[in-house]
Amino acid sequence: GSPFVLCPNRACPAQVSMKIQHFVGRKMMDIDGLGEKLIDRFLELGFLTDVPSIYRLPSRRNELITLERLGEQSVDNLIRSIEASKERDLGRFLFALGIPEVGERSGRDIARDLRTLDAIRHADYDTLVALNNIGPRTAAEIQEWFAEEENIRVVDDLLALGVKPVESEGPESLDFAGQTYVFTGKLEKFSREAAEALVLRFGGKAAGSVSKNTTALVAGPGAGSKLKKAEELKVAVMTEEEFLAMLPEGSLVEPA
């Protein structure tokens, strides 16, 4: 069972706030301009009531710009990032839902294997547990999550409000197949996210920590514990330039 003790009140504002904070997070739907403070204020004022209500904010622009410390500029920025978040890829969307055991990696793996939200929400336990890197625990959590009426409503509301998770694309090539990269330190040529996306694009994996399975650690200035660990484990260490040189010819890299 779940190790968490949750407030039994479904509408518990603290719980709703946490769910929304998770949903808009960087690695999830990535909605800029909606942080903890604003979420709590919006909840208090009734502009937010649940996760889907995020997507009703744009229609209330006129009311929002009259709020203290919110002007046209910030409200318009917020609305733009809400609109932009409607087409995040399916893996991020799954992560955003807050299903226990489903994080960045599992979300991506499930999305890649099952392709569509419809397939995922209707998948039975056996289908789920057969997937790569999905064990019995995770499979059960997913199935239970989609069996809850409240969760179904959230998903349906989101879709009705225009959220359209896009099917994740498969890798463009297999140049990095079977390889795992870890990025650390201050990256100057590209953002961490862009770097990890590159690895995936060419069929490799991006991990957060160095292990003996790591192909190479790409270290920028300021690298700390991971660099030390890589040296201990005798894992290859390279600079950003060296990493870029490994990319298949002619691949476009957007600067940081």
Place this chain on the structure above:
DNA sequence: TGGACACTAACCTGCACCGG
């Protein structure tokens, strides 16, 4: 069972913006 990883917490810096 243990290694690898998911996930969290906490911190820092720099920036955009509102409002005095």
Place this chain on the structure above:
DNA sequence: CCGGTGCAGGTTAGTGTCCA
């Protein structure tokens, strides 16, 4: 025009646990 606030984005460190 500048100060304060909140957020983005970057990072390390640490904990718990999934799954091969």
